[in-house]
Amino acid sequence: MNDTPPGADTRPGTDLRPTTGACPATGARPATDAPRPAPRPQPTVRTCPFDPPEEYRTLREQDPIAPVTFPDGATGWLVTRHEDVRAVLADPRFGANRRPARLGSPAPADTPLPPPPPGMFLMMDPPEHTRIRRLLTGQFTVRRMRQLTPAVERIVAEQLDAMASAGGPADLVRDFALPVPSLVICELLGVPYADRADFQRDSSAMLRLDATQEEARQAHLAMHRYIHELALAKRVAPTDDILSGLMQDGRLTDEEVAGVGALLLLAGHETTANMIALGTMCLLGNPGQLAALRADPSLMDNAVEELLRYLTIIQFGLRRVALEDVELGGHLIEAGSTVLASVTSGNRDAERFSGDPDRLDVRRPYSPHLAFGHGIHQCIGQQLARVEMKAALSALLDRFPGLRLAVPAEKVPMRDDMLIYGVHELPVTW
Amino acid sequence: MKVIVDEERCVGAGQCVLAAAEVFDQREADGIVVLLDAGPPDALHASVEDAAARCPALAIEVRRGGA
Ligand code: SF4
Numbered sequence: 416m417n418d419t420p421p422g423a424d425t426r427p428g429t430d431l432r433p434t435t436g437a438c439p440a441t442g443a444r445p446a447t448d449a450p451r452p453a454p455r456p457q458p459t460v461r462t463c464p465f466d467p468p469e470e471y472r473t474l475r476e477q478d479p480i481a482p483v484t485f486p487d488g489a490t491g492w493l494v495t496r497h498e499d500v501r502a503v504l505a506d507p508r509f510g511a512n513r514r515p516a517r518l519g520s521p522a523p524a525d526t527p528l529p530p531p532p533p534g535m536f537l538m539m540d541p542p543e544h545t546r547i548r549r550l551l552t553g554q555f556t557v558r559r560m561r562q563l564t565p566a567v568e569r570i571v572a573e574q575l576d577a578m579a580s581a582g583g584p585a586d587l588v589r590d591f592a593l594p595v596p597s598l599v600i601c602e603l604l605g606v607p608y609a610d611r612a613d614f615q616r617d618s619s620a621m622l623r624l625d626a627t628q629e630e631a632r633q634a635h636l637a638m639h640r641y642i643h644e645l646a647l648a649k650r651v652a653p654t655d656d657i658l659s660g661l662m663q664d665g666r667l668t669d670e671e672v673a674g675v676g677a678l679l680l681l682a683g684h685e686t687t688a689n690m691i692a693l694g695t696m697c698l699l700g701n702p703g704q705l706a707a708l709r710a711d712p713s714l715m716d717n718a719v720e721e722l723l724r725y726l727t728i729i730q731f732g733l734r735r736v737a738l739e740d741v742e743l744g745g746h747l748i749e750a751g752s753t754v755l756a757s758v759t760s761g762n763r764d765a766e767r768f769s770g771d772p773d774r775l776d777v778r779r780p781y782s783p784h785l786a787f788g789h790g791i792h793q794c795i796g797q798q799l800a801r802v803e804m805k806a807a808l809s810a811l812l813d814r815f816p817g818l819r820l821a822v823p824a825e826k827v828p829m830r831d832d833m834l835i836y837g838v839h840e841l842p843v844t845w
Numbered sequence: 846m847k848v849i850v851d852e853e854r855c856v857g858a859g860q861c862v863l864a865a866a867e868v869f870d871q872r873e874a875d876g877i878v879v880l881l882d883a884g885p886p887d888a889l890h891a892s893v894e895d896a897a898a899r900c901p902a903l904a905i906e907v908r909r910g911g912a
Contacts, residue, residue: 505903552857552876557866560859783860783899793858793901 454482454490457731457755464829465697465726466773471495471760480744483755486624489514491753492746493732497768497785499744500761503754504790509735511792512538513753528736532639534667534674537682537792540738544791547675550666551795554603554657560798563599567806570598575814583844584821592692592841593684595807599799600683604676605649605656606642614638618681622834635677642680643673679796686728687800689830689837691807694722696827696841698808699820701775708777709812718777719804723786724762725775730836732757733788758785815845846890847908850880854904861905864896865889869905878904 458468474481474495483493494503503509512531531538536547553559578590585591597615601608620626620634646658646669653659657679661672698705708718732755741748748754762784763772770776787794794800811818820827821842828839848868857876861869867889870879885893897905 505901548856549875549877553872553874554876555859556857556871556873556876557859557862558871558873787858787901789901791856791902793856793860795857798859798863 454484457483457485457493459486459731459831461829461831464824464827465693465700465775467727467730467757467759467763471757471763475760475764480746485753485755487514489753491755492743492748494743494754494756495760495764497761497764497766500756500758500785501789503735503743503756504733504785504788504792506741506790507541508738508741509754510540510738511544511735512540513734513736532635532674534671534676535678536675537678541791547667547671548791548795550661550664551657551675551679554660555795555798557798560802563603563799564802564806566602567595567599567802568810571595571806571810575810579814584842585844587695587841587843588688588692588838589840591811592695592807593688595691596687596803597684599803600680603657603799604679604683605654605658606645606676606680610641614641614680615684617641618685619833621681622685624832624834638677638681639673642676643669646672646676682794683796683799685835686796687803689728689835690722690726690800690804692841693726693728693837694719694804694808695811695818695843696820696824696838697722697726697775698812699818699843700824704775704777705812709816712809712813714777715805715809716801717779717781719801719808720781720784721775721777721779722804724768724779724784726836727759727762727784727786728836729758729786729788729834731755731834732759733792758788761785817845818843819845846885846887846893848880848883848885848893849906849908850878851904851906852877854902855900856902856904858901860899860901861896864899865892868893869896 458470458474460468462469474493479494479496479499481493481495482490484490494500512528514528534547536544539547574591574594578585581590593615597611598608600606601611606614617634617638621631621638626634642658646662649659650662653663658672658676661667661675667675698708708714735754735756737748737750737752737754739750761767765772768779768782770779787797787800821844827841830837830839850869855878857871857878859871859876861878862871865885868880868882868885870881871877872879893907897907
């Protein structure tokens, strides 16, 4: 039985990785191991709701691979340039199993990392990662997701109808941005949408930065148990969905199916919901860009990519662990060190994005951004996210030409306290 | 231009299909990249380079100069 939530360090594990950067034969340290500056705190405080913390700019320019102290007290490295972030995420010497990012619970730095929970392929390295991911990739191809477009558009239209007939003001998160991806992922996975209150509560508890390890563990356990039971029922009475397919396929254990299901359910609604709501708020806050988009709806594909780049909601980056000593930009990253690859910072890197990367520009020519990560873990649901964002934003702007915030922008509760950034609520009227 | 794909590396992210649908597709069963045209015409070279740059798994290799 393995029911540890993503990242909760509660169980013993074996960790055979070396912990020293010294040469095993001579004891000598690589020449790149320059005198190390004192770690600075990982920047976490935003001054603008759409911009990452200011310090990232200075870090990119002056200290792109910087020793940092994470909010939980552990130390590691923060990587802020686009090119370096890509390099870290594509490098098999950086493993994906890592400690959680939590504010509340100090990480016992010397506790070995437990193995990831079954099915949690986001935290696995090849060949385990490959074995599980390959069973899913066929479900999320560009073609399949495009075939899904009419169904997504229907769901979008129904939610907008309901919103319109209830009359404004509405909470765009509750009434639109959250239901749309939740309905879609429920449909794809074969999870009853009627159970949404439970799984939305559990997933939000898993993403809260101030959740204790025990709270996160309980939430994950509840979600895991729920999907497990659902999957078992589908073995007896399969339906046409991903969970049934995985149960019929038989290459994953029941525990693994539950883990995969929980991961897809969580990632499938939290991320896209926040991109839709925050994306809407951002467009409303950039009236020139909104007008351009309304005037030329063919800009929508590009606008979606630009919003993904500009808002990158994986606000505290992607964590990796050095599996061996790695030299990176003149620094020695010792085996066992945590490396935080800041996708938000990389996506504001002026060396990569021409013009002013700190401005939203729906006409900006596409350049590969890091909003879906990079490397073998790059988001498996990204084509679905694109289809959903496009359908949702197009229809929303179309349906409500007078859409506006119903409260001053400063009053919108931002998700500074969640692993996935966005808005808790978005009061709008039209 | 010669295009080579490495099925073993591919993680099925579909970025190549978005960049150059004339040259790349994904297998129905497992989402793994399918190379439709290993020697694409000049007009497609830019989008093929774009596909190679987007691929998160470094599964696309582009050889210039007809090799
Ligand atoms: S972009 Fe790369 S990883 Fe994604 S489908 Fe194409 S070849 Fe595979």
